[in-house]
Amino acid sequence: MHDSPTQPASLALMYHRMGSPLRRSLVRGQYVTAGCLRSHLRTLAALGYRPTTLAEARRAPGCFALTFDDGYASVGEVAWPILQAAGVTCTMFVVVDAIGGTNAWDVARGDCVERLADAAALRALAAAGMEIGCHTLTHARLPECSEAQLRAEIVDAKHRLEDLLGRAVPGFSYPYGAWDPRVRDAVIAAGYAYATATQLGPLTPDVDPFTLPRLNVRWNTVGWLMRRKVARAYREGAR
Numbered sequence: 001m002h003d004s005p006t007q008p009a010s011l012a013l014m015y016h017r018m019g020s021p022l023r024r025s026l027v028r029g030q031y032v033t034a035g036c037l038r039s040h041l042r043t044l045a046a047l048g049y050r051p052t053t054l055a056e057a058r059r060a061p062g063c064f065a066l067t068f069d070d071g072y073a074s075v076g077e078v079a080w081p082i083l084q085a086a087g088v089t090c091t092m093f094v095v096v097d098a099i100g101g102t103n104a105w106d107v108a109r110g111d112c113v114e115r116l117a118d119a120a121a122l123r124a125l126a127a128a129g130m131e132i133g134c135h136t137l138t139h140a141r142l143p144e145c146s147e148a149q150l151r152a153e154i155v156d157a158k159h160r161l162e163d164l165l166g167r168a169v170p171g172f173s174y175p176y177g178a179w180d181p182r183v184r185d186a187v188i189a190a191g192y193a194y195a196t197a198t199q200l201g202p203l204t205p206d207v208d209p210f211t212l213p214r215l216n217v218r219w220n221t222v223g224w225l226m227r228r229k230v231a232r233a234y235r236e237g238a239r
């Protein structure tokens with residue numbers, strides 16, 4: 001089914017919120033409806049991709065892994081039942097200080113308020129097979145942080161999330177996709193196994209595990225636009 005004569009590399013997709021874009025939202029592209037998510041699963045299956053975890057997608061070709069940044073309550077309420085019914089798992093990266101709260105970092109610049117999953121919801125999702133990863137304490141722009149702030153956002157956040165979940169947290173996601181060598185080194189030193197960034201590209205065994213590429217999926221990334229984005233990821237990866 002795939003255009004490539006060889007088995008394609010794997011892909012990681014990046015989502016944020018579930019639902020219809022709110023007119024007053026500053027980040028309307030971050031909303032994906034249930035119908036849009038179902039359409040993505042159909043397109044990826046038609047292209048020959050198998051669903052798996054982020055860790056496995058880095059090792060095996062022909063797979064896709066879904067990631068959700070920021071920890072919105074709508075991921076557990078809307079996306080997770082669809083994914084479970086389809087036999088698909090995902091990783092959700094949560095902002096530890098904001099668990100059970102709202103998207104204060106977006107509201108501060110004028111966005112509408114959205115609920116974030118609370119501790120009980122995160123424990124239930126983890127128990128049901130969703131991987132919960134760390135997306136800092138406060139959604140800070142990490143390259144601008146002092147050493148002390150960096151430690152809190154990367155190390156303290158990991159320990160607090162592990163205490164809350166009662167399990168290891170191997171995954172990290174850079175807010176705004178913003179990282180530099182100092183930030184990446186701090187993530188490695190904190191004991192994370194991998195970190196996701198936001199540049200476009202395929203997931204292959206030779207990509208840097210601490211700046212994993214992802215496809216940013218927006219509300220209108222459906223049908224041929226989804227196929228075009230997948231093709232662009234391979235072109236970027238071939239550079």
Ligand SMILES: [Zn+2]
Pocket residue numbers: 069070135139175176
């Ligand atoms: Zn984020």
